[in-house]
Amino acid sequence: MKRIQLAIVGCGWAGDIHMEGLRPLADRFTVRACVDTSAERRAEFALRHDIPIQAETLAEVLAMSEIDVVVICTPPVLHHPMAIEALNAGKHVICEKPLTSSMELVDDIRAAESRSIGRVMPIFQYRFGNGAEKVRSAIASGAAGKHFATTVEIARTRGAKYYEQAWRGKFATELGGLWVTQAIHIHDLLYSLIGPAVAVASFNDTRVNPIEVEDCGVACLKMSDGSLVSVGATLGSVKQQTRIRMCFENVTFERLVNHETERIADDPWIVLPRSDEAKREIDAAMDVETSRFSYFSRQYELFHQALSSGTPFPVTLDDARASIELVTALYLSARNGSTVNLPISKKQDEYRGWAVR
Missing domain, CATH: 3.40.50.720 (NAD(P)-binding Rossmann-like Domain)
Structure with a gap:
């Protein structure tokens, strides 16, 4: 070609x-x-x-x-x-x-x-990080076993200089805050690893910058397999770090990065198998040929x-739609103080977006 x-x-x-x-x-x-x-x-x-x-x-x-x-x-x-x-x-x-x-x-x-x-x-x-691709292979193979719970911490730094561009920090132009900017990639990575959520509960607030969109948020997700995910995110951290800990029946996967020097979905992930037998199965499942390229x-x-x-x-557009549906649920839950069940139907006002009142 x-x-x-x-x-x-x-x-x-x-x-x-x-x-x-x-x-x-x-x-x-x-x-x-x-x-x-x-x-x-x-x-x-x-x-x-x-x-x-x-x-x-x-x-x-x-x-x-x-x-x-x-x-x-x-x-x-x-x-x-x-x-x-x-x-x-x-x-x-x-x-x-x-x-x-x-x-x-x-x-x-x-x-x-x-x-x-x-x-x-x-x-x-993010879903194309070389480390994430190996973790995905272990999960898909069944070697990891049942997923129990995952915790995510997104600690980023965004100050006045970031918002000098007039379109930032506004629903009308940036479309939202950290849920649609800094956190959206991690949410997609989780979806690509463990599937979609079926229920969402969240809080968000604007605590770091004088902007109209959120710069702090927490969320709890119930996934389609019944497992649980918690996410905490802020744009007010002194140090820019992200941490993921994924606990499965046979293994725990962990990754902590400093964003100045590392990328969350790349190698090396910490792999903590529950037994020697689990280690052999997980090592075999992660021993996949990956591209020499990563990310973009x-x-x-x-x-x-x-x-x-x-x-x-x-x-695909299906992937993007799932991401937008999750963002919609995060805003809806925070606004109403309720748990939002997914999927969101075309009959619901929120189908037209999280800015709908």
């Missing part, structure tokens, strides 16, 4: 992270164009990444026959309209998180995809394979 021609839409930090992930895949992808409303920002981005074409609007690159895929790295409020516009133009779409602000709008994107020759891949790079690079590698073979993308 020829090199896939990409256009990066949004020349901020997210665009830079995508370019870093694409760098080792230069034999498979070419970033042909970049798009940003700021002439200065797109010029600096193009120079930094040696991109030949600059454009002010998405429509300009959608008119280019050589562009195969648009990669949406804009503020979240623009994700839905840009994805629809790109699909209507017959382009494939890769879109940053959160995909959009409601299950209804996810379904709207799905409908547009069904009418288009283009397809959509949401970005959830691995997701892009699998995206290329899917386009080449016509198979489903490694992350």
Whole structure:
């Protein structure tokens, strides 16, 4: 298959992270164009990444026959309209998180995809960490046994400088706070490892920054297999760390990272088997051949394979919809002080989003 021609839409930090992930895949992808409303920002981005074409609007690159895929790295409020516009133009779409602000709008994107020759891949790079892939293999094999409970601590630092960009910290433009930004990747990672939740109870608050969205939250999830998950998250930590502890019948998996130097889903995870026999089975299940790539690079590698073979993308609209449903439940529970049972039906007001009153 020829090199896939990409256009990066949004020349901020997210665009830079995508370019870093694409760098080792230069034999498979070419970033042909970049798009940003700021002439200065797109010029600096193009120079930094040696991109030949600059454009002010998405429509300009959608008119280019050589562009195969648009990669949406804009503020979240623009994700839905840009994805629809790109699909209507017959382009494939890769879109940053959160995909959009409601299950209804996810379904709207799905409908547009069904009418288009283009397809959509949401970005959830954590599930492609090389350590997480080994843990997933052990769980899927049955070697880990029954899942009992998982605890997650997300301790990040976001201060005034982070919110200097006017779109941040607002429901209208960022679509939410830590539940849709810093925590959403961990939630997707958990879903990819142990499946979806069937009940959600949560609290959130704004305690760190003078913003309108939440920057602290706690949640309890009951998973579809009956097991339990607790999540605590803040943007007011002195040190940026995330910890996961997953307790199974035959093993406990642990990972604690300093975000300045490590990534939560990469190796090495601590593996604590319950017995020598369990260790042998778990070691065998985790002894899988993994790609030399991880995170963004691995997701892009699998995206290329899917386009080449016509198979489903490694992350689908179903995955994004499940993520948006969980976020909806987190906000609904915190607002009403109640446990929210999943799935959320199309008849419920919250199907139209967590900002619905």
